[in-house]
Amino acid sequence: MAQPNELDALYAFLAAAVVTALLTPLTMRFARAVGAIDEPRERGLSERPTPLLGGLAIFAGALVAGLIWLPAGYAREHQPQLWHGVLLAAAVITAVGALDDRFDLHPALKLLGQLLAAVIVVHFGVAVKAITLPFVGKLAFPNAGVTNAGPVLTVIGLVVMMNVVNFSDGVDGLTAGVCAIIALAMAVIAFDLDRQQPGVLAALTAGAAVGFLFYNFPPASSFMGDCGANLLGLLMGVITVEAAVKTAAVVSFVLPLILLAVPFMDTTFVVLKRLKYKQPIYKPDSEHFHHRMARIGFSSRRTIAYLYAWTLMLAGLALALRFVPYSDHRGHYHTGWTLVMLGIGVLVLAASVYLVYVLEILKFRRLDAIRLRRLRPDVSPAEIDLDVVKQLETGEFQAVSQARDRQVQVRGDVARGGAEQRVGERQVDEDRVRAEQEGGGAQAPIAADGR
Numbered sequence: 001m002a003q004p005n006e007l008d009a010l011y012a013f014l015a016a017a018v019v020t021a022l023l024t025p026l027t028m029r030f031a032r033a034v035g036a037i038d039e040p041r042e043r044g045l046s047e048r049p050t051p052l053l054g055g056l057a058i059f060a061g062a063l064v065a066g067l068i069w070l071p072a073g074y075a076r077e078h079q080p081q082l083w084h085g086v087l088l089a090a091a092v093i094t095a096v097g098a099l100d101d102r103f104d105l106h107p108a109l110k111l112l113g114q115l116l117a118a119v120i121v122v123h124f125g126v127a128v129k130a131i132t133l134p135f136v137g138k139l140a141f142p143n144a145g146v147t148n149a150g151p152v153l154t155v156i157g158l159v160v161m162m163n164v165v166n167f168s169d170g171v172d173g174l175t176a177g178v179c180a181i182i183a184l185a186m187a188v189i190a191f192d193l194d195r196q197q198p199g200v201l202a203a204l205t206a207g208a209a210v211g212f213l214f215y216n217f218p219p220a221s222s223f224m225g226d227c228g229a230n231l232l233g234l235l236m237g238v239i240t241v242e243a244a245v246k247t248a249a250v251v252s253f254v255l256p257l258i259l260l261a262v263p264f265m266d267t268t269f270v271v272l273k274r275l276k277y278k279q280p281i282y283k284p285d286s287e288h289f290h291h292r293m294a295r296i297g298f299s300s301r302r303t304i305a306y307l308y309a310w311t312l313m314l315a316g317l318a319l320a321l322r323f324v325p326y327s328d329h330r331g332h333y334h335t336g337w338t339l340v341m342l343g344i345g346v347l348v349l350a351a352s353v354y355l356v357y358v359l360e361i362l363k364f365r366r367l368d369a370i371r372l373r374r375l376r377p378d379v380s381p382a383e384i385d386l387d388v389v390k391q392l393e394t395g396e397f398q399a400v401s402q403a404r405d406r407q408v409q410v411r412g413d414v415a416r417g418g419a420e421q422r423v424g425e426r427q428v429d430e431d432r433v434r435a436e437q438e439g440g441g442a443q444a445p446i447a448a449d450g451r
């Protein structure tokens with residue numbers, strides 16, 4: 001058989017899922033034996049010591065499925081070692097991540113490991129030489145001598161993808177579930193674009209992620225660690241290049257951007273905030289989507305439910321762009337199907353705006369004042385002004401302030417009684433407002449781990 005088909009992709013998905021699920025308990029024992037344990041900390045969301053190195057099981061699942069089903073397509077390829085190169089790079093980044101999980105490597109060493117894995121992949125043929133942009137057409141990169149931009153840009157893109165996935169790995173089941181959803185959508189799109197082998201890679205990546213979810217869904221008994229997050233990031237990058245970006249389809253460049261919107265938005269927001277306050281971009285903090293949801297009061301399961309739903313809607317939009325016959329791709333549009341696409345787009349956009357508002361990513365002075373008055377009807381105008389300044393300047397969450405105020409209120413009730421406490425609390429609030437205003441107002445946010 002020269003090329004794998006959809007049935008092969010299904011088998012690869014199942015094999016990767018089964019192997020990963022069977023081997024995860026072994027990685028848990030190994031992690032405990034070598035001391036690769038994630039301890040509860042202020043910045044993290046785990047409540048008990050949890051073994052890392054789940055990425056070793058994910059790698060094993062992907063490796064077994066890849067060795068069985070990917071070689072079927074070598075006969076028609078002029079790069080017979082391409083997928084062996086991908087698996088070799090996967091082994092390299094898994095090893096680097098495992099060392100980081102155990103010894104907490106310096107960020108420069110981790111970056112070197114990511115660069116090495118990306119260079120290996122590009123050396124074996126995973127490189128973009130041209131992209132097709134909507135309304136622009138095919139855009140070829142210079143490919144002569146030192147101006148050979150395609151491989152360089154591909155290496156950069158793969159490193160970015162690894163860090164995007166790694167940055168978003170912070171709550172039970174989030175990264176594995178989101179990657180599984182995106183990879184499944186990419187598998188469907190890849191087969192439709194006649195990219196069978198990348199379709200199989202996407203399917204087995206999704207299978208490995210699903211197999212790990214049996215132990216990573218909250219409450220998690222195993223974490224994938226850096227070895228798993230970097231591995232999934234590398235595989236997702238390869239899938240994006242081979243399944244979509246390399247093709248001549250007009251939507252090939254747009255679809256990955258839609259599918260990867262959630263992790264990219266999360267990482268972009270966090271990096272920009274670190275740059276704003278002149279903090280190193282590799283320095284951990286508590287401003288990711290899942291941290292913000294936790295501070296609002298969401299449980300781990302509710303957090304991943306929201307982010308899964310968001311990712312599923314974006315995946316549905318990407319699939320609709322590929323399969324809904326709204327255009328003949330020659331500039332002619334079908335009215336009925338175009339209206340259907342517009343409806344889907346508006347629905348996804350509205351849901352995204354809602355989540356942006358829930359997460360308080362964008363700050364609106366009037367909305368913040370309304371929210372504060374609703375939560376605390378007796379709040380003073382001065383406190384509203386101060387809270388709005390904090391929200392706009394630092395992103396400090398109202399939920400944090402509320403928890404602090406409730407603690408003060410409980411102490412006051414015990415000491416003075418309900419009515420007297422309300423008067424005293426109001427006076428304390430006004431004194432605090434005046435003191436903070438005299439002291440220069442709100443300060444930049446500090447990472448929750450104190451670093």
